[in-house]
Amino acid sequence: MCNKNNSTRRSKRKPKSRSFSLKHSRRTRSKTRKPKYLSLHRLEENMPQMSLPNNDDDDKEITDKQLNLFPLHPENLVEDRDTQYDNVSLLFNTTEEDGDHAVTLNGLLDSEGSENYKNGTATATTTATVTSEENPLSPSLTYGRYSCDDRTRLSLVRTAMKGKKERDESEERWVVYSEVVEKKEMEEVSSGDGGCDGGAWWSERRKTKKLLALKLDYEEIMNAWSDKGPLYIEGESPQTVPHLHEASANILADGFGSASNVWTVPEMASSLKIKAENDGKEDWKKGHREASVLRYKEKRQNRLFSKRVRYEVRKLNAEKRPRFKGRFVRRD
DNA sequence: ATGCTTCATTAGGCCACATAGGACG
DNA sequence: TCCGTCCTATGTGGCCTAATGAAGC
Numbered sequence: 001m002c003n004k005n006n007s008t009r010r011s012k013r014k015p016k017s018r019s020f021s022l023k024h025s026r027r028t029r030s031k032t033r034k035p036k037y038l039s040l041h042r043l044e045e046n047m048p049q050m051s052l053p054n055n056d057d058d059d060k061e062i063t064d065k066q067l068n069l070f071p072l073h074p075e076n077l078v079e080d081r082d083t084q085y086d087n088v089s090l091l092f093n094t095t096e097e098d099g100d101h102a103v104t105l106n107g108l109l110d111s112e113g114s115e116n117y118k119n120g121t122a123t124a125t126t127t128a129t130v131t132s133e134e135n136p137l138s139p140s141l142t143y144g145r146y147s148c149d150d151r152t153r154l155s156l157v158r159t160a161m162k163g164k165k166e167r168d169e170s171e172e173r174w175v176v177y178s179e180v181v182e183k184k185e186m187e188e189v190s191s192g193d194g195g196c197d198g199g200a201w202w203s204e205r206r207k208t209k210k211l212l213a214l215k216l217d218y219e220e221i222m223n224a225w226s227d228k229g230p231l232y233i234e235g236e237s238p239q240t241v242p243h244l245h246e247a248s249a250n251i252l253a254d255g256f257g258s259a260s261n262v263w264t265v266p267e268m269a270s271s272l273k274i275k276a277e278n279d280g281k282e283d284w285k286k287g288h289r290e291a292s293v294l295r296y297k298e299k300r301q302n303r304l305f306s307k308r309v310r311y312e313v314r315k316l317n318a319e320k321r322p323r324f325k326g327r328f329v330r331r332d
Numbered sequence: 333a334t335g336c337t338t339c340a341t342t343a344g345g346c347c348a349c350a351t352a353g354g355a356c357g
Numbered sequence: 358t359c360c361g362t363c364c365t366a367t368g369t370g371g372c373c374t375a376a377t378g379a380a381g382c
Contacts, residue, residue, distance in 0.1 A: 318369035326372025
């Protein structure tokens with residue numbers, strides 16, 4: 001219902017005059033407000049600072065850069081254009097020396113995270129780390145070295161990023177707070193006391209993940225459908241759905257999805273395979289990345305942050321409607 | 333270092349009613 | 358199939374308030 005754009009709201013708000021308000025005692029916080037949504041922007045603030053390794057000259061400069069994952073629409077843009085490329089490069093470009101150690105959130109989850117998750121221990125990795133001394137902006141976090149707190153954060157981010165590929169990339173990622181918390185709690189419960197005991201934690205996590213997989217009663221479905229004609233559209237091959245248990249098991253076994261085990265739609269997968277065979281895997285990967293960058297840039301340019309009124313007539317009616325203290329009141 | 337208070341900021345909810353669109357005869 | 362009626366869900370803007378973080382003591 002209240003889908004008003006926050007920035008618009010903010011701009012509409014008048015600064016309150018404190019002089020008029022009675023000096024009331026401090027409000028009692030009777031109940032703790034549970035935020036409805038978690039913004040990834042906030043999650044991002046808690047994420048480890050990311051850096052591109054192996055470039056001594058640029059290390060400091062890059063280290064000091066903050067990822068701007070939620071840039072403004074051009075109309076709200078001031079200096080954003082200058083940083084655009086850098087941000088995009090931070091998101092999508094990994095240098096050859098990086099190998100698969102991506103510097104994106106996904107990359108972080110896929111490569112670094114998977115390594116540490118797989119091992120189940122807070123092991124130091126060989127990639128560059130940004131310590132709190134080097135980067136005062138992220139005082140307590142180190143990248144490439146995961147404590148239990150880091151694992152917690154990563155878990156939240158991973159949950160939030162889950163399904164990213166299925167969504168419109170232009171959408172801002174908001175996640176329902178309760179879902180994130182519930183999943184987190186489930187994981188914590190399943191991990192039991194040994195929160196930092198990586199092996200046990202990991203195996204329990206696998207179990208939890210398996211329990212979350214969708215189970216279908218195929219026989220019942222087929223029976224219900226039996227009198228409704230053929231199951232598939234004529235002339236088209238039946239769509240196949242990957243075995244979720246297998247998929248999740250593979251992903252879990254390899255960490256959180258290196259590029260090789262990210263599930264794709266079957267058609268896509270076959271075309272990917274053919275293309276990779278024809279053009280060479282590396283060339284195709286490069287082209288794919290460039291296409292992704294282009295798509296990202298285009299959508300970013302077109303993002304609208306101003307409030308969009310869907311029904312102008314409703315707006316007019318609302319503006320005419322009598323109010324008392326901002327609330328609509330009856331005409332009589 | 334810790335706890336309390338004050339202040340500023342912000343998200344979310346409330347309200348009435350016109351309208352869209354589905355269900356039904 | 359078309360038309361009229363009924364009903365429900367939705368969307369709209371301005372204000373208020375609780376929640377929250379920062380700063381000061």
